[in-house]
Every structure is written in C-alpha cells, then in structure tokens.
Amino acid sequence: MKSTSENKLTIAILYIANYVALIIFVILFCLHVIDTHSPVFIIFFFLPLALFVVNTCMIKEKWYHFLGCTLPCAIVTITMSAIIYVAYNSGSESALGMTSIEALIKFAIFHFYAATTLLWSSAGTIFKYK
Numbered sequence: 001m002k003s004t005s006e007n008k009l010t011i012a013i014l015y016i017a018n019y020v021a022l023i024i025f026v027i028l029f030c031l032h033v034i035d036t037h038s039p040v041f042i043i044f045f046f047l048p049l050a051l052f053v054v055n056t057c058m059i060k061e062k063w064y065h066f067l068g069c070t071l072p073c074a075i076v077t078i079t080m081s082a083i084i085y086v087a088y089n090s091g092s093e094s095a096l097g098m099t100s101i102e103a104l105i106k107f108a109i110f111h112f113y114a115a116t117t118l119l120w121s122s123a124g125t126i127f128k129y130k
Contacts, residue, residue: 011065014058018069021051022076029080048077048113052120063128070121077117081110 028044051073058066084107087093093103 007061011058011061014054015065015069017054018051019072021047021054022072025051026076045109048073048117052117055120059124059128063125066128067121067125070117070124074114074117074121077110077114081107081114084110 025044025047028040028047055066055070055073058069084093084096084103087096088100088103088107093100096103098106
C-alpha cells in the first residue's frame with residue numbers, strides 16, 4: 001500500500017502530464033503548417049491515445065481526480081472537432097491549412113476521439129462515484 005505522500009505525488013504528476021499533453025495538443029492544432037507526411041503529424045494524432053492511457057491510470061484514484069483528468073481531454077477534442085466542422089461547412093477549411101479531404105479525415109478522427117473521451121469520462125466517473 002502506498003503512503004499518502006506517494007499517492008499525492010503520483011496524482012500531481014498525472015495531472016501535470018495530462019495538462020502539458022493537452023497544451024501541446026492545442027498548440028499543434030493551432031499551427032497550420034503541419035504537413036500530413038511529417039512525424040509531427042503522427043504525434044499530433046496519437047497524442048489523444050497517450051492521454052487516454054495517462055487518464056486510465058487515474059481510475060485507481062477518487063472519482064473527482066478521474067473527472068479532472070478526463071473531462072478537459074473530452075472538451076478539447078470536442079472543441080477541435082467543432083472548429084473543423086464549422087470551417088468545413090463554411091468553406092473556409094483552407095484557413096485552417098487543409099484541403100477539404102484532409103478536413104473530413106481530421107473531423108472523423110477528432111469526432112471519434114471526442115466521442116471516446118466523453119464516453120470514457122462519464123462512464124469512468126459513474127463507475128468510481130457509485
């Protein structure tokens with residue numbers, strides 16, 4: 001059994017890792033010069049999976065710690081998919097630095113991540129809270 005100081009340190013590290021990864025994810029999204037063939041593009045799309053793994057570690061903790069890590073990830077992915085959706089429907093996807101096909105592919109991926117993280121956040125919180 002871990003002591004409470006080790007447990008608090010683990011929780012703090014997971015929070016910091018989660019929020020730093022989210023900030024990097026948002027910064028990469030805001031850079032419109034990401035080429036689809038670059039390694040940064042691969043990191044950009046697999047970062048939500050890394051966040052999912054980090055957030056899964058929080059299932060061992062209290063429900064509010066789990067919600068505090070998973071809900072921001074869900075909000076960020078929902079916001080990014082909404083931005084791409086609005087840009088695609090208004091015809092200004094080129095302002096985001098992508099073609100219409102890239103916008104559709106990115107929207108599908110972000111929509112999947114948004115649905116998965118929101119479902120995981122709500123289901124995990126309900127599981128821990130009960």
